[in-house]
Amino acid sequence: MTITRRNFLKGMLSVSATAAIGPSLLVAATDAKAHELLDGVWRTTGSHWGALRARIVGGEVVEVVPFGHDKHPTVMLEGIKGLIYNPSRVRYPMVRLDWLKKTEGWNTTRGDNRFVRVTWDQALDLFYNELERVQKTYGPSGLLAGQTGWRQTGQFQSCTTHMQRALAMHGFYVKKIGDYSTGAGQTIMPYVLGSTEVYAQQTSWPLVLENAKTIILWSNDPVKNAQVGWQCPTHDVYGYFDQLKDKVAKGEIRVISVDPVVSKTQKFLGCEHQYINPQTDVPFMLAIAHTLYTEDLYDKDFIKIYCLGFEPFIDYVMGKTKDKVEKTPEWASKICGIAPDDIREFARMLTKQRTQIMFGWCVQRQQHGEQPYWMGAVIACMLGGIGLPGGGISYAHHYSGIGEPATGAAGPGGFPRNLDPGMEPLHNNNDFKGYASTIPVARWIEAIEEPGKVINYNGSKVKLPPIKMVVVSGNNPWHHHQDHNRMKKAYYNIETAVTIDYAWTATCRFSDIVLPACTQLERNDIDLYGAYSATGVLAMHKLVDPLFQSRTDFEIFQGLCKRFGIDKDKEYAQGMNDMQWITKLYNECVAANKGNFEMPDFETFWKDGYVGFGEGSTFVRHALFREDPELNPLGTPSGFIEITSRKIGSYGYEYCQDHPMWFEKAERSHGGPGSDKFPIWLQSCHPDRRLHSQMCESPALRETYTVQGREPAYINPDDAKARGIKDGDLIRVFNDRGQLIAGAVVSDDYPPGVVRIQEGAWYGPTGSAIGAIDTYGDPNTVTLDVGTSELAQACSAYTTIVDYEKFQGEAPAVNAFSGPIIVKPSEM
Ligand SMILES: Nc1nc2c(c(=O)[nH]1)N[C@H]1C(S)=C(S)[C@@H](COP(=O)(O)OP(=O)(O)OC[C@H]3O[C@@H](n4cnc5c(=O)[nH]c(N)nc54)[C@H](O)[C@@H]3O)O[C@H]1N2
Ligand SMILES: Nc1nc2c(c(=O)[nH]1)N[C@H]1C(S)=C(S)[C@@H](COP(=O)(O)OP(=O)(O)OC[C@H]3O[C@@H](n4cnc5c(=O)[nH]c(N)nc54)[C@H](O)[C@@H]3O)O[C@H]1N2
Numbered sequence: 001m002t003i004t005r006r007n008f009l010k011g012m013l014s015v016s017a018t019a020a021i022g023p024s025l026l027v028a029a030t031d032a033k034a035h036e037l038l039d040g041v042w043r044t045t046g047s048h049w050g051a052l053r054a055r056i057v058g059g060e061v062v063e064v065v066p067f068g069h070d071k072h073p074t075v076m077l078e079g080i081k082g083l084i085y086n087p088s089r090v091r092y093p094m095v096r097l098d099w100l101k102k103t104e105g106w107n108t109t110r111g112d113n114r115f116v117r118v119t120w121d122q123a124l125d126l127f128y129n130e131l132e133r134v135q136k137t138y139g140p141s142g143l144l145a146g147q148t149g150w151r152q153t154g155q156f157q158s159c160t161t162h163m164q165r166a167l168a169m170h171g172f173y174v175k176k177i178g179d180y181s182t183g184a185g186q187t188i189m190p191y192v193l194g195s196t197e198v199y200a201q202q203t204s205w206p207l208v209l210e211n212a213k214t215i216i217l218w219s220n221d222p223v224k225n226a227q228v229g230w231q232c233p234t235h236d237v238y239g240y241f242d243q244l245k246d247k248v249a250k251g252e253i254r255v256i257s258v259d260p261v262v263s264k265t266q267k268f269l270g271c272e273h274q275y276i277n278p279q280t281d282v283p284f285m286l287a288i289a290h291t292l293y294t295e296d297l298y299d300k301d302f303i304k305i306y307c308l309g310f311e312p313f314i315d316y317v318m319g320k321t322k323d324k325v326e327k328t329p330e331w332a333s334k335i336c337g338i339a340p341d342d343i344r345e346f347a348r349m350l351t352k353q354r355t356q357i358m359f360g361w362c363v364q365r366q367q368h369g370e371q372p373y374w375m376g377a378v379i380a381c382m383l384g385g386i387g388l389p390g391g392g393i394s395y396a397h398h399y400s401g402i403g404e405p406a407t408g409a410a411g412p413g414g415f416p417r418n419l420d421p422g423m424e425p426l427h428n429n430n431d432f433k434g435y436a437s438t439i440p441v442a443r444w445i446e447a448i449e450e451p452g453k454v455i456n457y458n459g460s461k462v463k464l465p466p467i468k469m470v471v472v473s474g475n476n477p478w479h480h481h482q483d484h485n486r487m488k489k490a491y492y493n494i495e496t497a498v499t500i501d502y503a504w505t506a507t508c509r510f511s512d513i514v515l516p517a518c519t520q521l522e523r524n525d526i527d528l529y530g531a532y533s534a535t536g537v538l539a540m541h542k543l544v545d546p547l548f549q550s551r552t553d554f555e556i557f558q559g560l561c562k563r564f565g566i567d568k569d570k571e572y573a574q575g576m577n578d579m580q581w582i583t584k585l586y587n588e589c590v591a592a593n594k595g596n597f598e599m600p601d602f603e604t605f606w607k608d609g610y611v612g613f614g615e616g617s618t619f620v621r622h623a624l625f626r627e628d629p630e631l632n633p634l635g636t637p638s639g640f641i642e643i644t645s646r647k648i649g650s651y652g653y654e655y656c657q658d659h660p661m662w663f664e665k666a667e668r669s670h671g672g673p674g675s676d677k678f679p680i681w682l683q684s685c686h687p688d689r690r691l692h693s694q695m696c697e698s699p700a701l702r703e704t705y706t707v708q709g710r711e712p713a714y715i716n717p718d719d720a721k722a723r724g725i726k727d728g729d730l731i732r733v734f735n736d737r738g739q740l741i742a743g744a745v746v747s748d749d750y751p752p753g754v755v756r757i758q759e760g761a762w763y764g765p766t767g768s769a770i771g772a773i774d775t776y777g778d779p780n781t782v783t784l785d786v787g788t789s790e791l792a793q794a795c796s797a798y799t800t801i802v803d804y805e806k807f808q809g810e811a812p813a814v815n816a817f818s819g820p821i822i823v824k825p826s827e828m
């Protein structure tokens with residue numbers, strides 16, 4: 001099928017028109033009367049951006065409207081059509097020219113974007129041959145296929161699951177542990193509160209709204225970040241945000257955002273702002289603890305009954321141990337930029353009425369990111385509100401609808417990631433020769449650079465494996481990983497990089513074999529509606545046939561498995577096709593809910609597109625523990641909240657010791673290390689109108705925020721003035737690691753010394769040379785790539801300082817979105 005430019009633009013216009021009159025078109029999934037007069041058929045599906053209905057005319061999606069049950073749809077639905085129809089689609093299987101020809105220096109030219117078109121059979125043969133070669137030459141340590149990311153929604157088609165099962169049928173490979181989102185948080189919190197906390201259900205919003213008198217949003221922007229969900233979000237949480245806004249206006253709840261910038265949530269709620277210098281939350285919190293302690297304002301009973309190890313911690317605060325510095329508000333003020341008396345006032349304020357502290361995740365995506373989370377828990381203990389509705393601390397109220405009342409219904413299961421019992425891989429060699437078979441996710445480039453290096457990780461030693469081949473599906477490491485110039489160099493050691501994607505991202509550009517997947521809108525699937533609320537089950541109808549030569553990931557990996565031997569493709573699929581799998585997953589879900597939730601037969605469900613489980617019920621985090629800590633102990637070594645952890649202390653780490661502490665960062669703005677040379681902190685926060693890199697390719701959506709076609713860099717007016725930069729100018733953002741072009745948006749929401757460039761901007765360097773300027777504005781061109789500490793070894797992207805200047809001369813054209821440079825066989 002061909003999409004003409006005219007059709008494409010026409011389609012985009014209809015989406016915008018729909019968005020403008022969106023609310024009046026809200027109809028229940030089964031009641032589409034308003035639409036019956038229009039041409040075409042309506043189909044329902046879900047996505048990370050919410051559920052939607054699409055009108056299809058002549059095999060093309062012409063209109064997208066929100067699902068009837070979604071009362072707070074995100075504007076990002078305007079980008080849905082742009083996922084299917086856009087110039088960045090991977091159209092055909094492609095192989096990198098220099099890799100194929102093994103031209104001299106072939107391994108150093110990744111990024112030059114020159115590719116040759118091949119057939120599906122050729123591409124899958126090449127993929128298979130490389131798997132064979134790498135297994136035989138290097139064994140399982142040679143292959144990294146463990147990275148996962150924000151693959152599109154749907155339980156059956158989940159692409160990383162397909163990749164991992166298919167590769168497991170071939171042999172063993174290196175996997176990852178942790179994720180970029182919460183690597184530090186999910187590693188430290190089990191020692192402190194006994195669970196990851198970051199992925200746990202939190203106190204329900206109705207109870208928070210009823211009982212909290214103060215809410216502290218700490219590094220937290222839920223109004224921006226709850227637009228998307230890991231599974232299809234209901235967006236019901238926005239109803240609670242509306243109520244909160246109302247209560248803030250009436251003075252019933254006080255909300256304070258602790259953040260270096262004015263967030264979207266702060267603006268929406270009209271709430272208060274506590275400015276803080278970037279990366280300095282721990283000194284602020286230590287001084288709060290100092291005030292609570294010295295003014296005798298803390299809950300001694302709570303500490304006595306529920307906590308362990310307060311004394312060693314408070315000795316540190318009082319300057320009796322470790323660095324022997326008393327953590328007074330005067331001491332903290334010099335680092336965090338908050339006046340000593342304001343710190344004292346803030347501490348007192350926390351104790352006056354019931355306070356719910358809600359942490360976002362950003363503050364732990366920095367060096368020593370374990371510390372602010374641990375320290376937050378200590379403050380909450382000193383306040384004594386843990387386990388009370390509207391009190392205590394949470395680490396996830398901004399994520400995937402957490403806090404929406406939950407039905408407790410079972411959702412549909414998925415396609416198996418692992419081999420079935422009794423199945424054996426083609427190469428049954430599990431000998432990693434002393435190298436780690438699992439590595440902390442953010443250390444993979446270090447592994448490629450320095451195989452054999454031994455690093456500490458969470459109480460163990462990890463010997464980094466000699467990775468020679470990387471297979472990527474459902475994640476985009478050339479956006480998500482830090483320091484792209486370091487990545488470029490590391491990739492010289494890679495012999496084969498394979499990527500399966502529907503969009504020609506930078507990861508495709510830096511690969512050797514690229515296989516065209518289709519989008520989730522081009523395949524059938526099933527999903528839970530509301531990841532944590534389990535509000536219902538959603539049919540994901542295929543809207544249109546796969547474009548160009550793209551295939552479902554299921555088909556792609558079946559095709560690969562066929563090369564592993566007779567009937568291996570059938571074994572892989574357990575002899576079922578996609579609709580048989582979806583029916584099976586639905587029927588299993590019906591069985592699991594039998595007696596509790598009525599569900600219709602599959603045909604009815606599939607026709608209606610949705611089955612709901614009714615109202616959810618409320619929950620209070622840590623209530624059982626509060627009720628009886630002996631009967632309901634936490635999952636910590638002692639069962640209590642560990643303000644001091646003997647276990648962590650026993651590891652003997654420098655940057656994560658036995659209780660929370662302040663450690664200076666490798667680089668920090670506002671007077672910190674390196675700020676004389678690079679005075680600006682770069683915050684690469686999560687984007688308001690994308691999911692990471694997904695939808696950056698949507699021209700319609702991109703047009704709503706780009707500046708001269710570049711990713712916006714949000715900067716402070718005084719900083720701009722000092723550099724002769726006006727709103728709308730192109731700027732060059734740089735440090736010793738790299739440089740990028742972005743478009744200046746001058747705004748008072750950003751304090752002096754801070755620039756925001758949202759993560760997920762597509763990387764489009766001018767060439768394969770190290771240091772080549774990025775033409776669109778991916779912040780990871782300049783971010784720092786170090787582990788948070790020996791404990792979590794997690795992503796530290798926010799420990800990054802830069803400077804910027806007005807871009808001089810003629811800027812190179814943006815090349816991020818135009819797909820590969822296709823070299824014809826005659827030109828080879
Ligand atoms: N500087 C900085 N860097 C960051 C962050 C930050 O805050 N700052 N945040 C980090 C965090 S928290 C995260 S979670 C990561 C996100 O990193 P990723 O999860 O890697 O980001 P996405 O852009 O969602 O990448 C998903 C990729 O999978 C592809 N894809 C989606 N669905 C399918 C499918 O069905 N089949 C196939 N074959 N491909 C598919 C998409 O086209 C896209 O290229 O980024 C991390 N990186
Ligand atoms: N629209 C949208 N929503 C998303 C995503 C997306 O890509 N787009 N991604 C999803 C994913 S995978 C994740 S991991 C979550 C991310 O969730 P978070 O990591 O919580 O989100 P961010 O928006 O990056 O950061 C939240 C706030 O932290 C502030 N902040 C940054 N550094 C500091 C600091 O040093 N101190 C303090 N006090 N505040 C600081 C930022 O200014 C920002 O306002 O979002 C999810 N939601």
Ligand SMILES: [Mo]
Pocket residue numbers: 180181182
């Ligand atoms: Mo994330």
